[in-house]
Amino acid sequence: MAGAAGVGGVLWRSVGVFLGCVAACAGVVWLAVAGVVLGPFLLWPRTRAGARAALVAGARRIAGLERRRRTVFFRDRFPLHYVPQDMTVLRYVATRAYAGTVTAVTLALFGFGMVLAGVFTAALVRGRVGVGELLWQVLLGGALLFLGVQGLRSLYALDARLARDTFGPSERELLRQRIDELATSRAAVVHAVDTERRRIERDLHDGLQQRLVALAMLLGRARRPGRTAEQSAALLAQAHEEAQDVLTELREVAWRVYPSALDGPGLREALGGVAERSPVPLRLEYGLDRPLPRPVETAAYFVVSEAVTNAAKHAQATSVQVRLTMAAGVLTISVQDDGCGGADPHGTGLAGLRGRVEALDGRLRVDSPPAGPTTITAELPCA
Template sequence: MRPRTAWQAMARHPLRFLTSAWPWRSLGYLLSGVAVGAAAVLVLLAGTAAGVVLLVVLIGIAPLVGVVLAATVIASVERGRLRLVDLDEVPDPHRPPAEPGLRAWITHRLTEQATWRELGFALLSAVALWWLDLLVLGFCFVLPALCFASLDGDTWPWTVLGALVLLAAPYTVTAWAGARGALVRTLLAPRDRELGAELRELRASRVRLVDAFDAERVRIERDLHDGAQQRLVALGMTLGLLRLDVPPGSALDRGLTEAEGQLAAAHQELRTLVRGLNPPVLADHGLAAAVREQVGRFPFPVTVDLELPQRLPRPIETHTYYLISEAMTNIARHSGATTARIHGRYHADQLVLEITDDGRGGADPTGGSGLTGLADRLGAVDGRMRVSSPAGGPTLLHVEIPCHFG
């Protein structure tokens, strides 16, 4: 799957990363960051100074309002620049005003929370971010140049230091560019609270529905275990007692044998259903053990590589287990795969899963396939997924689920 961020590209393929466009994109991101930051300093200082000076004659409010609105322009430029190191789009959080006209537009912008957050970001960019960009660029390129300029017989250690710093520059530049991009996305991405109380209530109701479904699933599992399973066991014992009074080899004996076979098959199917509804191994031993037990019943080999620092929170663990189960069921039914792999790690407060198979490919998340159910389950826990499934395979399902311990 193609990396979506500079950090992903550097982490997945540290050597191949050097020959990709990501180091150059990161360098362009920092260079343009210096230019945008310097421009922000000039605009903010000039607007603020003009507003303070003119405030005594009551027209200084206009420059101050201009500073606030200029911050939204700076933020818009930052969202566009972010595509250099993060291919996922950052939507504009602003909404169109309810009424036409310049005055309505200005009033609407000044009452939006996004505007004031963008003003805070513009101040942060002017005060710190572009200086840090400049510092990183100076360390990576100016310092080696100074070391090389002092080349003579007595200063060769400085030359070696400069060479090492220059060789590490692609990683240094990309590391800071990735960190800066993550900060920009955090500060400038629209927040749910700005989308209104209706969206928040919709998300909360969806979570409540999923939780209610999980509680009902546990209840059904308990009822089946304590009710239907016990009745089947009792029925088996009754058939066994009846056999004592039946002549061996008779037609009735053969009928009892067939009935016992069907009863055993029904009992096994019910046990499999109960185990799938609420697997004891998940509660007792955690996600990795439960997934290994579950895929052990598949008709093809599945490699499970799940390494987690500790047990996940119970809701996340349960959601993840059923998500993996549903994904594997889709693979078994539709892909024609002969092997599959489940890889999972916990990184930066996120559970990252990658499920791959060597099937025929062509899975389409928008085509009403089983991927729709996966997306719905992920939505309840604020997760997201990406699918790469070219015709002919292989298929890769990449899942990210926010997860906080403690």
């Protein structure tokens, strides 16, 4: 069954190649007739536009037949709404006219060679061919057969490449591009997660750990014998204040890892927490009227949080404006500050955000001229 299907596929594609030769001959005829009839009008400026339109119209009809041939006989799938430019269509028809004519000539030579092979075989059976002539004919025929097969393979590949370049990438090419994009985004996500983990480890080691050591030292000093009640009370007050600072910093680290508000009230509440903790005034415009998918909410939160942090730390901003809108199933996040600008789109922080956004098939754009302001725009599909 599989072998029969394979033979049937070869025959079906062979019909497609033959029809390609016919279409190429039609292209040759069209170019020749159009060159003779429309040539004078193409040279005259007043009639050039009309003659060019007629030439392109005929070329588009031939290209449409070629596209249908590639779809029916070779299973190519091209973008439905893609319309090639006029010069691209003319170049395709001219190239296909040449390549298809060469293919037709090569196939004709193959047919002629088969006839000669039949005549030679009949002469061999009748004993009219000697051994030397047999070896010479076999050697020559084998070389010509090899060159002909290689030529047909090259012309077959050229036909596919011309169609792909003219009518857009096929589904196989689109799938290959998609695989490459997913591999790139996966690597970016792994890098972003590793960077985030290192940052959390640094915050815990350099921040919380040092504060806990200081808290333990204060409590130890308060427990030493010989302390008066006033000294112990003062040390305990310092320890209590230090414990509150530790809780505050621990809460900040936890929010940077994952905001608990996303599990409850949602993204709007989580962004409200970002506004409360922001060291610069933040104005939030939340234009969403329905809940978002959880991965989109998480990515949106980190885009806003990281952009606001960068504006406060590096841009010397005095105000930040955050706007969230939804259109055609795409969430658009815009974070603009009035800082000094000059943000590096390939920096560590923005590269991590780009990895998060692209992992969801989104896009991140950074507009940061040297004099400011800086605008970070993220687009996240919610389908």
